[in-house]
Amino acid sequence: LLVALALILLFKPIAEAQLGHSLQAALNRQVIVPLLLILVFLVFVISYFTGRIFTKIPVAAAFRSYQQSKTKWKKALLAVQFISASLILTILVVVGLQFEKIKNTDHGYSAENVYYTEVSGMDPHKIEAVLNDLIALPEVKNAGFGCDVPIYGAAGNNILSPDGERVLFNLADFYYIDENYFSILDIPVIEGKGFEKEESSRQDVMISRNAAELLILNNGWHDGVIGRSISITEHGDNFRISGIYPDIIEKLISADENRPSVFFYMPREKFIETLESDPSFSFLILIKTVEGNHPNIMNKFSEIINRAMPKGEIKLYSLEAEKDNAYRYHKSFRNAIYAGSLVVLLVTVMGVLGYLNDEITRQRKNIAIRKINGATANDIIHFFIYKIGNIAVPCVIFGVAAGFLLARSWMQNFPVQISLSWWIFVLAGGFVLLLTGVVTTMNSLKTANSNPIDSLRYE
Numbered sequence: 001l002l003v004a005l006a007l008i009l010l011f012k013p014i015a016e017a018q019l020g021h022s023l024q025a026a027l028n029r030q031v032i033v034p035l036l037l038i039l040v041f042l043v044f045v046i047s048y049f050t051g052r053i054f055t056k057i058p059v060a061a062a063f064r065s066y067q068q069s070k071t072k073w074k075k076a077l078l079a080v081q082f083i084s085a086s087l088i089l090t091i092l093v094v095v096g097l098q099f100e101k102i103k104n105t106d107h108g109y110s111a112e113n114v115y116y117t118e119v120s121g122m123d124p125h126k127i128e129a130v131l132n133d134l135i136a137l138p139e140v141k142n143a144g145f146g147c148d149v150p151i152y153g154a155a156g157n158n159i160l161s162p163d164g165e166r167v168l169f170n171l172a173d174f175y176y177i178d179e180n181y182f183s184i185l186d187i188p189v190i191e192g193k194g195f196e197k198e199e200s201s202r203q204d205v206m207i208s209r210n211a212a213e214l215l216i217l218n219n220g221w222h223d224g225v226i227g228r229s230i231s232i233t234e235h236g237d238n239f240r241i242s243g244i245y246p247d248i249i250e251k252l253i254s255a256d257e258n259r260p261s262v263f264f265y266m267p268r269e270k271f272i273e274t275l276e277s278d279p280s281f282s283f284l285i286l287i288k289t290v291e292g293n294h295p296n297i298m299n300k301f302s303e304i305i306n307r308a309m310p311k312g313e314i315k316l317y318s319l320e321a322e323k324d325n326a327y328r329y330h331k332s333f334r335n336a337i338y339a340g341s342l343v344v345l346l347v348t349v350m351g352v353l354g355y356l357n358d359e360i361t362r363q364r365k366n367i368a369i370r371k372i373n374g375a376t377a378n379d380i381i382h383f384f385i386y387k388i389g390n391i392a393v394p395c396v397i398f399g400v401a402a403g404f405l406l407a408r409s410w411m412q413n414f415p416v417q418i419s420l421s422w423w424i425f426v427l428a429g430g431f432v433l434l435l436t437g438v439v440t441t442m443n444s445l446k447t448a449n450s451n452p453i454d455s456l457r458y459e
Contacts, residue, residue, distance in 0.1 A: 075391055078351050082395035085348040090403025090428040092341045097418045099334045103327055105416050108248035109150055110186035113289045114319040117305055124276040126308035133304045134287055139297055142288045144180030145271045151323050153251045160231040168218045171211055172250050172259045176266035184288040192226040192243030195265045204242040204265045211260030212244050252326055253416055349439055356443045380448035381441055388440050392433060400429040
C-alpha cells in the first residue's frame with residue numbers, strides 16, 4: 001500500500017492531466033468504498049487459499065524440505081501473463097502509430113501559426129483599424145475575416161439540381177470568407193481562381209474537389225464546373241463556381257462528417273457593414289504569423305484587439321492548439337494503453353521472477369549434478385532460458401496474433417489507417433521475448449555461478 005501511495009504521488013501530475021481534474025476531486029465515497037471492498041476481498045482470497053494449500057502439506061514433510069512438484073498452474077498463470085503482455089504491447093504500437101497518423105495527416109488546411117478571435121461585443125467602427133494594426137506588426141504575415149474554421153465543423157446545406165426540383169447532395173457550409181482566408185489557412189486552389197478583392201463578387205463560391213466530382217456525376221458537366229451556376233439552400237440561386245480546393249477535414253479525421261464543402265465570398269467592408277446593421281452577426285478575425293518563435297505574441301494580439309472592445313476582453317485562440325485539443329480523447333486512449341502496457345509488463349516480469357525462483361529452488365539438486373558433470377554457467381543459463389522459452393514463444397505468438405485481430409477491428413473506425421506491417425508484430429513480440437530473456441539471464445546468473453557443493457548440502 002505504501003508503494004502504491006508513492007506511485008500515486010509520483011505520477012500525480014500525469015494522472016491529473018489525463019483525467020482533466022485533481023485527484024482530490026476523485027476521493028469521494030463512491031470511489032473509496034469500492035476500492036476498500038476490492039482490497040478486503042483480495043486480502044481474503046490470497047490469505048484463505050494460500051492457507052488451504054499449505055495445510056495440505058504434511059508437517060513431517062516440511063522438515064524434509066518437501067517441495068511441491070506440481071507446476072501446471074504456475075505455467076498456466078505465466079502463459080496468461082505472456083499472452084497479455086504481447087497482446088497489449090502489440091495494441092500499444094498500433095495505437096501509437098495510428099494516433100500519429102491521424103494527427104499528422106493532411107487535413108486540407110494548415111493550423112500552424114494561425115490565431116483567431118470572435119468579433120462578438122466589438123465596436124464595428126474600430127474593427128478595420130484593429131485589422132490594419134495587426135497587419136502592421138512585423139510578426140504578422142496576413143490577417144482577414146471568416147465565419148468559421150474547419151476544426152469546429154460546419155452547418156449543412158443542400159445543392160439543388162439545375163431545375164431546382166431535386167436535392168443533389170448535402171455539403172458543409174462554411175459561409176463567408178474574405179480574400180485572405182485561404183492564404184491564412186494555406187488552402188491551395190487546384191482549379192480555377194481563388195477569391196480576389198478586385199475581381200470576386202458576392203455571387204462567387206469555391207467548392208471542394210468532392211463537391212465538384214458530385215456535380216459532374218449528377219449534372220453531367222464533363223467539361224468542368226468552373227464558371228457554372230449552382231443553387232444552394234438558405235443562400236439562393238445563381239452562385240458562380242470560381243475555384244476548386246482539396247477536400248477539407250471537418251472536425252476530426254475520424255468523424256463521419258467529412259462532406260463536400262463550400263465557401264462564399266464576402267468583401268471585408270461588407271463583414272463590417274453587416275455587423276453594424278445586425279449586431280447578432282458574428283465572424284472571426286484570423287491572423288497568420290510568419291514562421292519562427294514569437295514570445296508573448298498572443299498578448300500583443302489581445303492588446304490590439306481589445307481596443308475595439310467597449311468592455312471586457314476578447315478570447316484569443318490558437319488554431320493549432322485547438323486542433324490538438326480536438327484529438328485529446330485519442331491521446332488519452334493512447335496514454336491509457338501506455339499505462340496498461342507498463343503495468344502488464346511489470347506483472348509479467350514479476351511472474352517470470354517468481355516462476356524462476358521456484359524452479360531454481362526445485363531444480364537445485366539437478367543443477368548441482370549438472371555442474372559436477374561438467375556443465376558451464378552458460379549451460380545452466382541456457383537450461384532456464386529453454387524452460388521459459390517453451391512457455392513464452394507459443395504464448396507470445398498467440399498474443400501477437402490476437403493483437404493483430406483486435407487492432408485491425410479497432411482501425412475500422414478511421415478513414416485513414418496505418419499499414420499493419422509485419423515489423424510491428426515482430427517488434428512487439430520480440431520485445432517481450434527479449435525482456436524475458438534478459439530477466440531470466442540476470443536471475444539465473446547467481447545460481448549458474450554458485451558452488452554445487454553448497455546446493456547439495458541442503459539435500
